[in-house]
Amino acid sequence: MRAKKAGYDCVQLHSGHTYLLSQTISDFYNQRTDEYRAADFKLLRDVLEAVRTVDIPVGVKLQCDDFIEGHSMNVTSACKIISALKFDFVEVTGGGQGGGAKYPTIRAGKDQYYYRHVIQALKAQNLLDKQPVIVTGGFENVEDAQMAFDDGVPLVGYSRKFLRNDQFLIDGDAKKCVRCNQCIISLGQGTTAVCSLNNIE
Template sequence: MTPAEILSAPLRFRNGSVLPNRFAKSAMSETLGTIDNHPTSDLATVYRAWAEGGSGLSITGNVMIDRHHIGEPKNVVVEDASDLELLSAWAKAGQVGGAQIWMQLNHPGKQSPKLLNRAPVAPSAVAFRKELRSMFATPRALTGAEIEDIIRRFARSAEVAKQAGFDGVQIHGAHGYLVSQFLSPHHNQRTDDWGGSAGKRQRFVLEVYRAIRLACGEDFNIGIKLNSADFQRGGFTEGESLAVIEALVAEGIDLVEISGGNYENPAMAKGGDSGEVKASTRAREAYFLAFAEQVRQRVDVPLMVTGGFRTAEGMAEAVASGATDLVGLARPLVVEPDLPRRIMAGQPFTSAVRPIRTGIRVIDDMALMEVSWYTRQIGRMASGKAPRKHDRGLWSLLEVLGVMTTRSVRTRLRAGE
C-alpha cells in the first residue's frame, strides 16, 4: 500500500466514534485567548485551517481549568458555560470535512511562571532546578481538599466541552504539568493517599479520568497525553508509565498519546531522551516509537505517537508496522497546515521543520524557542497571514520575548497585582 492509502484509512474507537484518517494535530499552545482568558474567534479560524488541511483529529492547546493557575498569558480557561457560543464555534470549525476536535484540559501546577503566579501549587513543595528558579517560584503543597476541587474542575470543564460540541477531551498528563507532577516521584513526595508509592501516585490521574467519565458518559471520547518518561533523575520512568497506561486502559480510556520530558528536560521539543536525535530515531523518525511498541505488547488501546515525523514514508511505516494508530503532528502542521491533504493526494512530502537556534545556550538548551516561535506562527495563521517556514534566529527571540513580557504584565495588572 502507498503512504496515501495507509494514512487515509479511518480509525474507529471502541465507542463507535470514527476518525476519517490517521493524521492527528497534537496540542500546541496557541495563546489566542483574551488577556482575561476567554476564547476568541481566532481559534475557530486556525482550527478550520487544520481541518480543511486534512487533519482527521485536532487536539486543542492546553485549556486551563482554573483561571488562577495558568501556564501562559492568553491561555483559554473553561470553568463554566459562560463562553459556550465561542466554544461551539471553535468546535464546529474543527469538525469541517468530518474531522474531530478534542479539547485538551490542563492545570500547570508548579509550571506557572512568576510573571503570572507567585504562589503556584503542586503535589509537594519541590523547587525547580536552580537555572529555572528565577522564572518559577517554589510551589506550595496542595491540601487534600484542594486536590478534590481540582478533580471536580477537570470534570466540569470536560462537561462544558461536551456541551459545546467537542468530540472529546484529552487529559494533559505529560511535560511536567500537574498530572505529570503527581505521577513523578521527584515532584510528588507526599506520604498520604496521593503519594508515597507508584500506586498512590497514580490515584490523581485515575480520579480525574473517572470524574470526567462520570460527567460525560461512555460515548464521549477521553484521551490522555502521557510521558514515556521524564528523562530526569528520580523522575517518572518507562516502567511506571506502562503501569499507568495499563490502569487507564482497564478503566476504559479511548486514546493514549505518547510524548516525553518536561521544562527541566524538554525531550518533547529536542528529540527524545538526550536532546540529540539518535541514528535509530532518524531512521524511524518518531522519537517515542520504541516505547509505543512496548505499550502495544501490553494493552489493546488506540495509540498516538507525536514528535519527529517528517516524511510521508516515515508516517506510513509507523502506522503500517502497528507501532501507532495515529501520526501526531505539531510543528509540521504549523508551517504547512495542508500537509495531510497533500500526502493523501499522493504527493511526496518532507517537512520544512528544522531545529531553532538562537546562539544563546540557555535558551537553546531549554528549547524555549521551539514552543514560542511556533506559537507566533499560529498567531499569523489566525490573522490570515501565511506562517513562516523558518525562523530568523535572534530576531525571532527578541520578537517572542517582547510579546511574552507585554502579555504577562497585562495579565498581572488585570489581576490587580
C-alpha cells in the first residue's frame, strides 16, 4: 500500500540470494516437514497473496538454483514455482553465500549468461510465455544480451555495470566493469554502492 501511495508502478518480492524467502523454498535451509516445507513454497505463496490485495503489479526475484549439490532448489523447483504461482514478472537469479554453494550471488571472473540453463528449461515448458522474464548475470554488451533474446527472454539486466559507467552500452570498453565486486563490499558495509575504480581515476 505504501509503495502504491508513493507512486511506484510495481513491487518485486526478493526471493533470491539466500534471503529469507529464498531459504524457505530450499531444503538445504528449510528442513520443516509441515505445510511450510520447501517443496510446497507456502510462505512465498502467502506473501504473494498478501501483496496482491493491493492493486499493483507484483513480480519476484526468484532463486532458481542454489548451486548446492544434492539439494532441491534447482531448475526443476523453479519451474514448478513459476508454473504454480501467478507473478506479473519474474527475474531469474541464483547462487548465494555459504552452504557450500558452487557460485556466490555475484560472480567474479568472466562467466557468461549465468542462468541460460534456467531460461532454456522455462522455454521447454512454455513458461516464458506465462509472464515477462528478466535475466541478469554474465552480460557484458549487446551481443551477450542477444543470446538471451534469441532464447526468448524479453528483458536483460546488466546490474553492477551501470555503477561503473551508465553509458557503457554506448561507450563500449571505455570505463569497463571488471567484475571485481568491490561495489558489493561497500553496500554490505551500509554505504552506497559505488564503483571503486571510479574512485581512483
